Structure formats: structure tokens, C-alpha cells
Amino acid sequence: MIRKKSEYPLQPPRERGTGRAFVFAVLMHLLLGFFLYHGIQWQNSTPEGAEAELWTEVPDTAIPRVPSPPPVPVAPAPPLPDEQADIALQEKKRQQQEAARQAQLAEQxxxxxxxxxxxxxxxxxxxxxxxxxxxxxxxxxxxxxxxxxxxxxxxxxxxxxxxxxxxxxxxxxxxxxxxxAQKKADEQKAAKAKAQADAAAQAKKVDAERRERLAQMQGMAGGAGSTGNGLGKTGTGSGSGGNAASPGYADKVRRVVRPNISWGGETEGLETVISVRCSPTGTLLSATVSHSSGNPAWDDAALRAVQRSDPMPQDIDGKTPASFKITLRPAG
The missing domain is CATH 1.20.5 (Single alpha-helices involved in coiled-coils or other helix-helix interfaces)
Known part of the structure; x- marks a missing residue:
């Protein structure tokens, strides 16, 4: 079967004389082996010096000399193969090398x-x-x-x-x-309200006591005024509380009211009567002009003098009469 050229791999051109070179190389290797063999045999032979020492005691005739072996004949070179065998061998070798190279390449x-x-x-x-x-x-x-x-x-x-x-x-x-704060304010408010209530209750009580005493005094002896005079520079005054007051109470009232009179006008014919209501402790509850002198200025001065004398003195019994009248005249 004839194969096409494209089925064969590319090959280098064949060199001439390869078979002769191969045969020449084989021949040279055989010669080299021969010379090496004989060289080793020559080195392994017994030296002559050692043999001479042994021969000093034994005669030379007693020891026969061994002849050296004949040289090995060189084998004739094999006949050179023909050109076809050389070509087949080279092809096989090339294929082996190529297979090895391909295998090495594949392994790589x-x-x-x-x-x-x-x-x-x-x-x-x-x-x-x-x-x-x-x-x-x-x-x-x-x-x-x-x-x-x-x-x-x-x-x-x-x-x-x-x-x-x-x-x-x-x-x-x-x-x-x-x-x-609210509690304090409430407490203050409550205390203030309580104080006001207590004051109101006390005032009502005092007023009730005063009214009761006044009623008793009016029922027993009626009201009576008293007169007096004084030599003070600014004015004079006298007063009494009726039969309920002690005889010396008018002098006490005079000593309290007289320093409070302040008047610089005319003095002749002026006389003013002031009606006074007091609590048992002497607190002035009211003061009014019950009989005018005809001079409003003097009446006002007399009324201011009484108001400035608050509280009024207490009597010998430790209480102030509930009501009495004070007659005031300017000093003349």
C-alpha cells in the first residue's frame, strides 16, 4: 500500500556514509577493549623483584619458567551490511529517537x-x-x-x-x-383671716362690754360732764368719765392730752367738748366733737389733740372708762 507524502512526518535529509562511520566506530571499540584487557593483565603479573628474592634460596633450575600466553587473535571485522540494512537501521533508530522525543515532549x-x-x-x-x-x-x-x-x-x-x-x-x-409656697401663703392667709376674725370678735366683745357698761352707767346715774381749766401755754383741758371714774381720773386725762394741743390763734371765748369712747385697755375707739366752740380751726386742733393721746390712761381699777367727755379751751 502506497502512502501519501502528507501522511509521513517531516524528516531531515539523510546523510551519506553513516553506515561506514558506524562500522568504523565498532572496530575502534573492539581494538580499545583489546588493549585495555592486555594492559590489565600486564599490571596483574608478578614483579621480577619479588621473584628474585625467592630465587636467592632456590636454584634457578628448580623453578621452571612459565611462558607468557600467546596474544589473543583479533576477530575479523564483520562484513559490512548493505545499504538497505543501514537505511532500515537508521530509520528504526530515528523512529526510536522520535518516539522517545515525542514521549519526553508529551511528558513535559x-x-x-x-x-x-x-x-x-x-x-x-x-x-x-x-x-x-x-x-x-x-x-x-x-x-x-x-x-x-x-x-x-x-x-x-x-x-x-x-x-x-x-x-x-x-x-x-x-x-x-x-x-x-402655696401652703405657706394659705397658712399666712388663714392666720391673717384668723387674726382678723379674732380682732373682729375682740372688737365685738369690747363693743358689747362697752355698750353694756354704758347702759349700766346711764341706768345708774346718767352721763355728766366736768369742767376744768389749765394754765398751759398751748391750751388747757379737763375730762371725766361720769360717776364710774375715780375723782383723780380727770387729772390723768389732762396730763395726757395737754402736751398734744397745738394752737397759735385767738384764745378768748373758745371751748370745745369732745366725746370719747375707749376700750377697757385705753384704746381710742372714737372721738367726736359734741359741742363746737364756733371756731372750726380750734375744734380740729382739739380733736387732733385727743386723737394723738391714744391710748387713754387707765383708772385706778386697771380699766379705762368706756365713754367720757373732754372739755378743751386754749390757754389764755
């Missing part, structure tokens, strides 16, 4: 592919490890950030709660202060 390619796969796998594993490390770092950073945010939120809530607590406490204190 396999090793390179395996190495590339290993390197790719190593790179993939490294990338996976780096990605895993990055993911772990991101998770750790996210967890840390979340923890910090939680701590910040917790601290903020605590601060807000503390502020609310302080605000509530402040409001409670304000309310308590307002309540205390």
Missing part, C-alpha cells in the same frame, strides 16, 4: 499542564483564602461597628434617662416649692 507537556493546574489551584486557593480573610475582616469590622453603635445608643439612652430623671426631679422640686 503533561508536567507543564499539571504544574499549571497546580499553580492555578494554588492561586485559586490563595484567592479563596484572601477572600475568606477579607470577608472575616469585614464581618469583624461590621460586628465591631455594630457593637460600638450599640454602646453609643446605650450611652445615649442612659444620658436621656438621666436627663429625664433630672428633669422630673427638678419639676418635682418646683412643684414641691410651689406647694410649700
Amino acid at each position: 507537556q503533561r508536567q507543564q499542564k499539571l504544574q499549571a493546574q497546580q499553580e492555578a489551584e494554588a492561586r485559586r486557593q490563595q484567592q479563596l483564602a484572601e477572600q475568606a480573610a477579607q470577608l472575616a475582616a469585614q464581618k469583624a469590622a461590621t460586628a465591631k461597628q455594630k457593637q460600638q453603635q450599640q454602646q453609643a445608643d446605650k450611652l445615649k439612652q442612659q444620658q436621656l434617662a438621666e436627663q429625664q430623671k433630672q428633669q422630673q426631679l427638678k419639676e418635682q422640686q418646683q412643684k414641691q416649692a410651689q406647694a410649700d
Whole structure:
């Protein structure tokens, strides 16, 4: 079967004289082996010096000399093969070399592919490890950030709660202060109202006592005025409380009222009678002009003098008469 040229691989051009060179190389190797063999045999032979020492005690005739072995005949070179055998041998050798080269190339390619796969796998594993490390770092950073945010939120809530607590406490204190102030104001108001009520009750009681005493005095002896005179520079006055007052009570009233009279006008013919109502403690309850002198200025001066004399002196019994009249004349 004839194959096409395209089925055969490309081959280098065949060199001439290859068979002769091969035969010449074989012949040279055989000669080299022969010379090496005889050289080793010559080195292994017994030296003559050692044989001479042994021969000193034994006669030379007793030891026969061993003849050296004859040289090995050189094998004739094999007949040179013909040109077809040489071509077949060279082709077979070339095919073997080519097969070996292809196998080595395939092994190299396999090793390179395996190495590339290993390197790719190593790179993939490294990338996976780096990605895993990055993911772990991101998770750790996210967890840390979340923890910090939680701590910040917790601290903020605590601060807000503390502020609310302080605000509530402040409001409670304000309310308590307002309540205390209101309570104090209510207590003061109540005390003031009580004092006013007590004063009103006391005034009513005093007025009732005064009216009762006045009624008794009017029922027993009636009201009577008394006159008196004085030599004071500013004016004179006298008074009595009727039969209920002691005889010396008029002098007590005079000594109290006389320093309070202030008058610089005319003095002739002026006389004013002032009706007075007092509490048992001497407090002046009322003072009115019951008989005018005809001079309103003097009447006002006399009335002011009585009002300035509040409280009126008490009698010998420790009480002030409920009502009496005071007659006042300017000093002349």
C-alpha cells in the first residue's frame, strides 16, 4: 500500500556514509577493549623483584619458567551490511529517537499542564483564602461597628434617662416649692383671716362690754360732764368719765392730752367738748366733737389733740372708762 507524502512526518535529509562511520566506530571499540584487557593483565603479573628474592634460596633450575600466553587473535571485522540494512537501521533508530522525543515532549507537556493546574489551584486557593480573610475582616469590622453603635445608643439612652430623671426631679422640686409656697401663703392667709376674725370678735366683745357698761352707767346715774381749766401755754383741758371714774381720773386725762394741743390763734371765748369712747385697755375707739366752740380751726386742733393721746390712761381699777367727755379751751 502506497502512502501519501502528507501522511509521513517531516524528516531531515539523510546523510551519506553513516553506515561506514558506524562500522568504523565498532572496530575502534573492539581494538580499545583489546588493549585495555592486555594492559590489565600486564599490571596483574608478578614483579621480577619479588621473584628474585625467592630465587636467592632456590636454584634457578628448580623453578621452571612459565611462558607468557600467546596474544589473543583479533576477530575479523564483520562484513559490512548493505545499504538497505543501514537505511532500515537508521530509520528504526530515528523512529526510536522520535518516539522517545515525542514521549519526553508529551511528558513535559503533561508536567507543564499539571504544574499549571497546580499553580492555578494554588492561586485559586490563595484567592479563596484572601477572600475568606477579607470577608472575616469585614464581618469583624461590621460586628465591631455594630457593637460600638450599640454602646453609643446605650450611652445615649442612659444620658436621656438621666436627663429625664433630672428633669422630673427638678419639676418635682418646683412643684414641691410651689406647694410649700402655696401652703405657706394659705397658712399666712388663714392666720391673717384668723387674726382678723379674732380682732373682729375682740372688737365685738369690747363693743358689747362697752355698750353694756354704758347702759349700766346711764341706768345708774346718767352721763355728766366736768369742767376744768389749765394754765398751759398751748391750751388747757379737763375730762371725766361720769360717776364710774375715780375723782383723780380727770387729772390723768389732762396730763395726757395737754402736751398734744397745738394752737397759735385767738384764745378768748373758745371751748370745745369732745366725746370719747375707749376700750377697757385705753384704746381710742372714737372721738367726736359734741359741742363746737364756733371756731372750726380750734375744734380740729382739739380733736387732733385727743386723737394723738391714744391710748387713754387707765383708772385706778386697771380699766379705762368706756365713754367720757373732754372739755378743751386754749390757754389764755
